[in-house]
Amino acid sequence: DGGITQSPKYLFRKEGQNVTLSCEQNLNHDAMYWYRQDPGQGLRLIYYSQIVNDFQKGDIAEGYSVSREKKESFPLTVTSAQKNPTAFYLCASSIDPGTGRIDGYTFGSGTRLTVV
Amino acid sequence: DQQVKQNSPSLSVQEGRISILNCDYTNSMFDYFLWYKKYPAEGPTFLISISSIKDKNEDGRFTVFLNKSAKHLSLHIVPSQPGDSAVYFCAASSNSGYALNFGKGTSLLVTP
Numbered sequence: 001d002g003g004i005t006q007s008p009k010y011l012f013r014k015e016g017q018n019v020t021l022s023c024e025q026n027l028n029h030d031a032m033y034w035y036r037q038d039p040g041q042g043l044r045l046i047y048y049s050q051i052v053n054d055f056q057k058g059d060i061a062e063g064y065s066v067s068r069e070k071k072e073s074f075p076l077t078v079t080s081a082q083k084n085p086t087a088f089y090l091c092a093s094s095i096d097p098g099t100g101r102i103d104g105y106t107f108g109s110g111t112r113l114t115v116v
Numbered sequence: 117d118q119q120v121k122q123n124s125p126s127l128s129v130q131e132g133r134i135s136i137l138n139c140d141y142t143n144s145m146f147d148y149f150l151w152y153k154k155y156p157a158e159g160p161t162f163l164i165s166i167s168s169i170k171d172k173n174e175d176g177r178f179t180v181f182l183n184k185s186a187k188h189l190s191l192h193i194v195p196s197q198p199g200d201s202a203v204y205f206c207a208a209s210s211n212s213g214y215a216l217n218f219g220k221g222t223s224l225l226v227t228p
Binding site: 004006009033035040041042043044045048050056058088090092104105106107108109110112 | 122125150152157158159160161162165205207214215216218219220221
């Protein structure tokens with residue numbers, strides 16, 4: 001079955017360390033996205049990629065970095081420059097680049113990152 | 117600046133009754149709207165959508181209404197079931213946009 005997989009489900013990081021969250025999809029979707037969810041804040045866009053080897057900053061990109069070397073993979077690195085990294089991180093993909101207008105996004109199950 | 121607003125953080129409804137979740141938007145370029153349902157520690161799942169050329173879309177117990185002049189949409193769940201208890205996100209997109217814009221979500225609790 002096709003889907004989108006995020007790993008790990010829970011991640012603990014010490015202050016000052018970089019950490020990379022994995023996102024893999026086998027849906028043959030062109031577009032992929034990273035969102036962050038905080039209590040009472042909804043989903044905020046971190047980065048998005050409409051095609052391989054290209055990605056763009058979203059609304060809250062500071063302190064994060066991404067790569068898109070393969071269509072299936074869109075890893076997110078939370079760097080030490082991110083001031084408040086503790087959050088629930090969601091990866092998503094869509095058939096049509098950018099808007100998910102055909103049938104929306106397919107989301108992964110998320111990664112809960114906690115800074116200790 | 118929040119372009120999609122869900123002003124009710126929570127809603128409690130009795131089983132069997134109607135649940136009405138509201139969403140307002142500010143960007144007049146938005147022309148496609150979606151509702152997602154999310155359980156704790158899981159990713160959101162697509163529920164129902166509506167294009168701006170329509171004012172109503174129905175799928176089983178779920179109906180979305182769109183009032184373009186008021187920039188308002190609502191999700192009706194009839195009848196509500198305990199399994200509907202979740203956070204519901206409203207999302208919007210425009211043809212020139214690059215990603216979905218999400219509201220902050222409304223937590224629905226359906227009590228037996």
